[in-house]
Amino acid sequence: MTPAPPGESSFSTRRIGDAGTLAERQAALVAALVAGAPDPPGFDPTRLAAARRALLRKRAGEAAKHWPVLAASLGPRWSAAFAAQHAGREPGGALRDGWDVARALRAELSADAAHELRDREAGWRYDGVRPPRPRHLRAALRTLAARR
Amino acid sequence: MASERGPGVTGGGSTAAWGAPPARADRAASTGGIDGRPAPGGGPVASVRGTDAPGRPFVVDGVGAGWRPEIAGWVADVPDLGFCEVIAESVAPAGPPRGVVDLRARGVPVIPHGIRLSLGGAEPLDPARVTQLAACADALDAPLVSEHIAFVRAAGREAGHLLPVPRTREALDVLAANVARLSAELTVPVALEVIAALFDWPDDELAEPEFLAAVGDRTGALLLLDVANVYANAVNRAQDPRAVLDRILDLVPADRIGYVHVAGGSARHDEAGLYHDTHTDPVPDAVLALLAHLVERAPGVPVLLERDGGYPPAAVLTAELAAIAAAARP
Numbered sequence: 066m067t068p069a070p071p072g073e074s075s076f077s078t079r080r081i082g083d084a085g086t087l088a089e090r091q092a093a094l095v096a097a098l099v100a101g102a103p104d105p106p107g108f109d110p111t112r113l114a115a116a117r118r119a120l121l122r123k124r125a126g127e128a129a130k131h132w133p134v135l136a137a138s139l140g141p142r143w144s145a146a147f148a149a150q151h152a153g154r155e156p157g158g159a160l161r162d163g164w165d166v167a168r169a170l171r172a173e174l175s176a177d178a179a180h181e182l183r184d185r186e187a188g189w190r191y192d193g194v195r196p197p198r199p200r201h202l203r204a205a206l207r208t209l210a211a212r213r
Numbered sequence: 214m215a216s217e218r219g220p221g222v223t224g225g226g227s228t229a230a231w232g233a234p235p236a237r238a239d240r241a242a243s244t245g246g247i248d249g250r251p252a253p254g255g256g257p258v259a260s261v262r263g264t265d266a267p268g269r270p271f272v273v274d275g276v277g278a279g280w281r282p283e284i285a286g287w288v289a290d291v292p293d294l295g296f297c298e299v300i301a302e303s304v305a306p307a308g309p310p311r312g313v314v315d316l317r318a319r320g321v322p323v324i325p326h327g328i329r330l331s332l333g334g335a336e337p338l339d340p341a342r343v344t345q346l347a348a349c350a351d352a353l354d355a356p357l358v359s360e361h362i363a364f365v366r367a368a369g370r371e372a373g374h375l376l377p378v379p380r381t382r383e384a385l386d387v388l389a390a391n392v393a394r395l396s397a398e399l400t401v402p403v404a405l406e407v408i409a410a411l412f413d414w415p416d417d418e419l420a421e422p423e424f425l426a427a428v429g430d431r432t433g434a435l436l437l438l439d440v441a442n443v444y445a446n447a448v449n450r451a452q453d454p455r456a457v458l459d460r461i462l463d464l465v466p467a468d469r470i471g472y473v474h475v476a477g478g479s480a481r482h483d484e485a486g487l488y489h490d491t492h493t494d495p496v497p498d499a500v501l502a503l504l505a506h507l508v509e510r511a512p513g514v515p516v517l518l519e520r521d522g523g524y525p526p527a528a529v530l531t532a533e534l535a536a537i538a539a540a541a542r543p
Binding site: 086087088090091092094095096098099100106107108109112113115116119120123124126127155156 | 334335336364366367368370371372373374376378379381383384387411412413414415416481484487489493522
């Protein structure tokens, strides 16, 4: 622990090397953790890698709540399938993240998982780029009700 | 704005953490006060801790459980449930979940627990999230709300989970400003949780106990002391969890602890034993032992079990809560 010198007051413009303001440094860290950007200088790369995997597992768990049939059909392979699709891609929300996995695996889905995907496709417009939008109010309410 | 605020401008106590570490060290040495006994030598330490007598009312009381839809039935059946927590972002203030409403009707206090406010974020808080949390507290007649010493997004990008802030003066300025912004809409206290972090910032100026004390001084918030997170951080920093906890309790008066979290986690063998605070595994014995030690030093502190997935049968949860109660209410 190294206390800063007494009297220093311009904290929010304090810079570590050329790493920028706190807002910039936080943005660089998030980009490295979820969007494939390089690790910011000074961090332990092994720990950032562990955090990156933990974030993917967390996202996979949340996406599984929106895609219970798909996740159950993959069982223990769900986390790996999710990571394969989303490593280095920033979170799009649990519904959309799971949707991307379902579409990527479309050719090999179980009958039940394929039904779940068809059900979502019928209820929502999702172009793979922007967040899904409900085609009908009922579908939106059903999905909201499934959320915790 | 925040850049003009020097250390100690809000709350004289913060200067102790920054400008005069020896004062903190003196407080650290006087472990007596935490048990309600006057600290040796009296003085400001004794006056700070003079209210820590056992039996002093906390904002909530007893042993609680985190309410989640998946285990709503189990939570509803917990005998003598002291209080519960609900994920604030999952609650529509106009229509909270039925199970939560039922608990309130039975007189069980419900704490809205925010996870996406990003109080440690250097960008302005989302006003809608602040308003939602305040409305949630009102709707549930909550005794307090809780959030985290963390940030979850930056530059429009969501991290998807709680990330640590650098333990710096700059981060303290950010937290102080954001908590002030939040508190302006709240009618109840805020408790801030120490998170489990898998990495530290190279910028860190303070150790975690000193930083937590400074956060309390600067924000005026209570500490939500997650004993499992203290354990996780200590293990992952190759520190002794009990020594870290003792240091926190030396620096943070017991009456500034809002309540305590306990949760499960596991070490991943593919990551050289790195301990993960998963909330999907059982609570390790080492965490229960740490809880027992905490309760020795802060008798009567309210304790809540968090479980967020991998839900076991009700009997397993009941046994886990009983183990927590045994550790917390010896």
